[in-house]
Amino acid sequence: MMMKDALISTITSFAPEAPGTHAIVGLWAFSIVVFTLIFAVVVGIIVYSLMRFRWREGEPDPEQIAGNKKVEIIWTVIPFLIVTVLFALTVRTMGLSDPPPAPEPDLIVIGHQWWWEVQYPKSGVITANEIHIPVGKALSVRLDAADVLHEFWVPELARKMTTVPGHPNHIWVEADKPGTYLGVCSEFCGTEHAWMRFLVIADPPEKFAEWEKAQLAPATPPTGEAAQGLALFKQMSCVNCHAINGTPANARVAPDLTHFASRTQFGSGIAANTPENVRRWFQNPQQVKPGVLMPNFKFTDEQVNELVAYFETLK
Amino acid sequence: MNTKQFLLSAWSWNPLVIAAAVAALIVYWIFCRDRQRMGYLVAALAVFLLALVSPINALADGYLFSAHMLQHIFLLLLVPALVLLALPREFTLGRKVLAHPLVGWLAGVGSMWLWHAPALCNAAVSSRPVYATQTISLLLLGGVFWWQVIAPREEDRLSPPAAVVYLFTACTACSALGIILTFSPVTVCPIYMHVQDSLGLLNTIRNDWGMTPEKDQQIGGLLMWVPMCAIYLFAILAQLARWFSHSRTEEHAR
């Protein structure tokens, strides 16, 4: 059912890969059994009545039974007991699947219209839309929003939680197995809510450490056509929104591009990070992702080539 | 002091409270001796002791606002209601003072609001006499409130539809306070912010139980809002049952 190595896997809340989501699925299983039993009782009564008590022309009306107090009390008390049991399990599972946050977050995720900013406060790494985590380590995540409400949801790894401007929230994220897990924004947040997807990439600790080290390095100064691209980047208003470490660009309005080329997708999941797709983006981002806050700069073909060349160097 | 030690040791064996409970039992035994309704009295006394003797009392005494709220609900809503139910059905107080539903309504809602004014709430924790006054006033005012609904004699009660309105408005008024307590970013009862840790329990409460003062007040507000409303709701449904069962008793009158 799962294709963890493929870039795009099925995501599902029924295939837990973390202790928290395991607890939730356990409660699911129990609830479904309870629901099925209740449903069977109701449908049983209905189907039995339909088969047994049909009206035929000319028959007199049946005995007029108006109720039975004892029966009513029984079927008030039994649901109450069921509810009590479900409530007790709810409280227990809430504790298991959502422990209180750590004093300092390992990861800060900030929802923007329509992308995710990812900060690792302990190492200082800042990236976007692709969250790398070490396997088997629970990370305390602080969720924040820059503009409107968003919602952070990685069904396999954690409960979902809204990101609220001015009201930081916390969750724990953990992956038991290495792989790429799909995440989405599940709170409607405007035009491109559909394309506010992200990836959680769980790597073995060594590989994660390597990734972290690579991310910390500033962008290498480009040469040739790519250097033209950097000049263009500085000269146009790109720097008002984007940051690239090692260049004067340090704005935090839009995704950090220092290691753009190391990501597999861009535009929050709307396209794979290939030179052709990046080219299309520069030609007119509004064509690729209508409504995105990046305007169409109407670059010439030459300029686009330079920018694409430069972005390819941002490993 | 950890949780276990606390639960074992923090019982407040207040002689006055015990004496009051024993006296109530004796008075009931001498004057009423209604075996069928005795259960209600026992339940009333059990809740009474739970509120004032059990560790809830120790927590309410300066540690946790939510425990204080629990006490409040027990004393105002549960104990007087159970006592009224325990009384023999012919018992009446005459119809002078308690006759007007507005008096009962104000007694019930007013005591809830008044004792949560920050000054009074603080005083009730820091001063013994005020605390005693609070306890007695809650019990009495609770009795006045419930009298309109479950007075022993049918004639002393409101008609069921009127009782539904009475209870519903009271529930709304208390929920409003609960909502304020739940969402208020400031403390309503500041004394619980600065705990005098006489039992050495504070560490357990803050760390083991994870009860911050903010969370504590939120739980207090929620207690007042949700379970308290559930009590009113139950009473409202009981009134409807009373109303509909009237129709049953006169079934074959035609």
Add this chain to the structure above:
Amino acid sequence: MNQPSAALPHHGILSLEQKMHWRIAWISTVDHKRLGILYMLTGLFFFVVGGIEALFIRLQLAIPNNKLIAPDTFNQLFTMHGTTMLFLVVMPVMFGLANYFIPLQVGARDMAFPRLNALGYWLVPFGGILLHFSVLAGGAPAVGWFAYAPLNETPYSSQLGVDYWALALLVMGIGSVSTSINIIATVLCMRGPGMTLRRLPLFTWINFVNSFIVILAIPVLNAALVMLLIDRRLAAHFFLPSGGGSAIMWQHIFWAFGHPEVYILALPAFGIISEVIPVFSRKPIFGYEFVAGSSVAIGLLSFGVWAHHMFTVGMGRAADTFFAFSSMLIAIPTGVKVLNWSVTMLGGRIRFTTAMLFCIAFLIQFTCGGLSGISHAIVPLDWQTKNSYYLIAHFHFIAVGGIVFAVFAALYYWFPKISGRMLSERLGRWTFWLMVIGFNMTFIIQHVLGLAGMPRRVYTYPDLPGWGWMNMVSTIGAFFMAVAALVFVYNLINSMFRGAPAGDNPWNAWTLEWATTSPPPHENFHALPPIHSRRPLWDLANPDRPDPVVGPHGKVDAVTLEKNKTGVLAFILSEAGFFGVLILAFLFYNANPQPGPGPKELNLLKTGIFSLCLFASSFTIWRSEVALHREQHRMMKLWLALTILLGGIFLIGQGLEYWGLFKSGISVSSNLFSTTFFTLTGFHGIHVGIGLIVLLIVLAMALAGDFEKKKSTALEAVSFYWHFVDVVWVFVLTVVYILPRLR
């Protein structure tokens, strides 16, 4: 069984004479039956509109990465679909049914306030036009039907769509409140002889209970909308975190309305089911008292569970736990109802009419929807399923499988009474099966999609394994439902003219609406049958085994209250809800002192003096009433004039206070203190102003001698309102002027 009435006075819905003046007959009508029909037709029209919107949504989602509809258009479509279906379809249709059948079921000639009834209806098309006008004014709202802050604020939705949306909901909300006041007054004051409260048919009883939910819940929405409009138009920051406001507050206020709203839509459906199942099972409802009582329980609980819509916004463990419990409690009265309906069929003689088929489908679909609802109260499950297609599936099981199916049952059941002709049962069966198959195709699969991680409100989705075909199935199902709706509309139009004549009581039903002709004459009844039980027509048809007599003509239930006072009291209850929210908002936003203007700018002494004038006016209006009672008409006019004078002085005082604040540069948007201050005192001032206008009208009536000729309750009703306005000021004075000084 069919006794076509020989003396049927009308042919179809209109008599010949009425047909000639149809414009006057329909546009200026105050007759509850016609208004009921207008309500239902309006609902049907918007059902088609909302349905088409739904089809476009499903078309766009049929395949992955679809480019059929632009993202913003898609977002507008689902916002309009939700808003339309809730406020312009279900509510009008339910109000239409209530309007048509409550007076008939209680044996009344009309609603308590026929003209108010017409107002309530006409506000619906007005609201509908306002909402859709936004399309011409730069685009429909694209924020979802609950318009979460801060996306609903100007910085993120700068076009006028949200403003039109808020205005439309305000207008329709006022209409809903007026209609509900009317229903309450009708049930309390207009019942025919012998129709005690305990003998009410369940449809009427449940609508009566529901009306209380409406008048308490809608003002909460109105308060939220007013605050939103102040934010958007006057640059305030109630819900804008960047200005110190709270985005979560919008959710609290909205859902404090929104969850009761769910029951406002569902309860009338319960009422319909409680009428139809017994008739086609040939048995009385099982446990009338429990069905009636559980409706009250649901109504009360509905106000204490709203935060379960917010388990994922980070309210904290404590709040999540409490609301999980209260939400689960709702399952109990609902379960009791479902079991009562099911057991009513047990031991009956079930007739498979289309109406009954829809009821049976309702029972099964609604049970599914209810159970998936419990899974949302189980907080950890909600943490996975909230805002996913699982949630969409859940509430469509309630909204379509529950409410729409019940409406179909109601229309097949009552159409003969309304039109005098039967709907085609053959076409009815087509509608039923197409609908049930289409519905289940559309929505069962959405549970799976939601669990597979598909969030709601996405205009497209990547081609993940399984997602494509599942969405395709769902889309095909939607078209089945569309065909079902077409068949139904055809059946409706065809049967209107060519249906078999219905006779007075085609189903051998037992409630009073079947005791008159189909369609009923203008005055509803020529004579009422004797009423001793809940099924007067059963007693009539079965004199050998009548139902047990229900209740005596007891003190309480036989009392019919005075309708003007009842109406005003219900209105006051509703207004209290509105001010309650504004006062709570004031307390919340001013709990901590904030930079900028604060309570220190206010002059307690001056306001105190003006307040005394207002409080004194309560006394003077009371004296005026006493004078009227003693028939001292001159004194009465004097006291009334004095009341108006005192009220006027208060308003002038408030005006001076505002002027002073404006001069020192304080406006609505200065900070949250000034925003909440002007909002709260401003709305109170508006209410005083309205009270003054009404008092002036009463004074004019008095001067014209109206009170001398006949006993009028106008003064009494107005004085209730006036006292209420004064009581509100007691709270405002305490909260705004006095409390901050005690700190």
